[in-house]
Amino acid sequence: MSTPTRPLIAGNWKMNGTDAALDELARLKTLLGEAPGLAAEVLVCPPSTLIHRAAQIAEGSDFRVGGQDCHWLASGAHTGDISAAMLLDAGASHVILGHSERRADHGETDAIVREKTKAALAGGLVPIVCVGETEAERVEGRANRVIAEQLAGSLPDESGAGPMVIAYEPVWAIGTGRTATLADIAEMHAHMRALLVERFGEAGRAARLLYGGSVKPSNAAEILAVPDVDGALVGGASLMADDFFSIVVAA
Numbered sequence: 001m002s003t004p005t006r007p008l009i010a011g012n013w014k015m016n017g018t019d020a021a022l023d024e025l026a027r028l029k030t031l032l033g034e035a036p037g038l039a040a041e042v043l044v045c046p047p048s049t050l051i052h053r054a055a056q057i058a059e060g061s062d063f064r065v066g067g068q069d070c071h072w073l074a075s076g077a078h079t080g081d082i083s084a085a086m087l088l089d090a091g092a093s094h095v096i097l098g099h100s101e102r103r104a105d106h107g108e109t110d111a112i113v114r115e116k117t118k119a120a121l122a123g124g125l126v127p128i129v130c131v132g133e134t135e136a137e138r139v140e141g142r143a144n145r146v147i148a149e150q151l152a153g154s155l156p157d158e159s160g161a162g163p164m165v166i167a168y169e170p171v172w173a174i175g176t177g178r179t180a181t182l183a184d185i186a187e188m189h190a191h192m193r194a195l196l197v198e199r200f201g202e203a204g205r206a207a208r209l210l211y212g213g214s215v216k217p218s219n220a221a222e223i224l225a226v227p228d229v230d231g232a233l234v235g236g237a238s239l240m241a242d243d244f245f246s247i248v249v250a251a
């Protein structure tokens with residue numbers, strides 16, 4: 001194994017999208033179909049209500065579908081939750097875990113994210129594990145330490161056995177229109193790479209490190225050109241097929 005070769009451009013629709021939003025996926029399918037041989041792999045993570053139909057649209061196309069969260073258990077009395085097996089059954093190939101919005105809204109700790117990551121791997125999904133510092137943590141000069149702690153706590157040893165995808169999403173850059181500077185992204189991604197190689201060896205070298213936080217068509221190319229940036233996790237700009245496709249093309 002070596003450094004990742006194909007970038008991954010993943011869209012996170014968050015809590016957006018009803019039936020009508022599937023038109024955007026059909027449009028994305030058309031755009032991808034007209035542009036064979038693109039460098040990037042493409043993933044769309046709609047809300048769970050749309051995964052099954054999104055996966056049907058993705059059939060015969062060059063994008064795949066993922067979930068935005070899963071429970072750490074396979075089944076049982078957990079009202080409102082969804083398991084890795086259910087996501088797989090609905091047609092998902094990946095699942096986003098430990099997004100800062102889930103850490104904030106649902107009190108998810110590194111330990112919880114680690115258990116969910118284990119469940120995703122056991123259930124046959126590729127986990128996309130998210131880490132990111134708050135603005136206060138960055139201003140106080142603690143960003144590197146916070147990210148090291150989140151990686152150490154959120155990744156189970158099992159991560160080394162499968163494809164590893166990590167998303168660095170500085171909390172203050174999410175949905176704000178503010179991106180980290182290219183220098184800050186480069187420094188953090190190199191830091192993460194070193195930590196992953198130290199812990200997981202070759203699997204860490206092959207891990208895909210995505211950047212997320214106000215990625216848009218106008219800044220995607222420069223961000224994706226930063227060393228050790230192997231793709232992007234895109235929120236708002238993934239909701240419109242044309243914008244998302246522009247980011248895919250920039251990779």
Ligand SMILES: O=C(CO)COP(=O)(O)O
Nearest residue numbers: 012174175213214235236
């Ligand atoms: O949180 C994000 C993706 O998971 C980023 O969201 P925005 O691209 O809307 O800033």
